[in-house]
Amino acid sequence: MTDNELALLCQSGDKAAWEELYKRYKPRVLSVARRFFLSGGETEDLVQEGMCGLYSAVNGYKSGGGDFAAFAHSCIKNRIVDTVKMSGGAKYSALNNFLPISEVGEELYYSRENTEDEVLRREDRRELLHNMSKILSSLEFKSVIMYTDGMTMAEISSTLGKPPKSIDNALTRAKNKLHKLISAEK
Secondary structure, three states: OOHHHHHHHHHOOOHHHHHHHHHHHHHHHHHHHOOOOOOOOOHHHHHHHHHHHHHHHHHHOOOOOOOHHHHHHHHHHHHHHHHHHHHOOHHHHHHHOOOOHHHHOHHHOOOOOOOHHHHHHHHHHHHHHHHHHHHOOHHHHHHHHHHHOOOOHHHHHHHHOOOHHHHHHHHHHHHHHHHHHHHHHO
16 A cells, blocks of 8 residues: 555554554654754654654645655654754753753663763763753754764755755854864863
8 A cells, every 4th residue: 555545544543554654654753853953852752753743744634635755754854843943942941951860860870781981971972962052053053963963964954944055154153162162171
């Protein structure tokens, strides 16, 4: 069955069609979610939002309305982007800056997988991201995270809906600000 047919079956309450569509789109949702950074969250949070986007796509799809895959991709990506944008707002700052209890007590427990070095690395990374988010604009921060995750300028530009030159400028400004931050810490 095609994705278009499965989406229409899902609308009529066919659970098997939903399960099949879910299996087909989970890798796509994971791929989109991994390209973003959710302040105070994890990739799994973005995956859940992406699945909500898939659910919205199923409900919003109209017979003969074109390719479901393209529509679903847009719905998934838009839902994830909206979540990332919302997480940066002042309303969510308390949620974004909290430290989960499980992480506070991490250093109290020793295991082969969770050595002291690993705890220190995670703590350093968290501190670095926090410091970066304080000195970089939203566009600069997102661009740096996506760039360090291996995305190309064109992909970042497309994802953020900004011209490539804006992304290039944001990365240059971020590089200069981060260089000053690192120089000041030495």
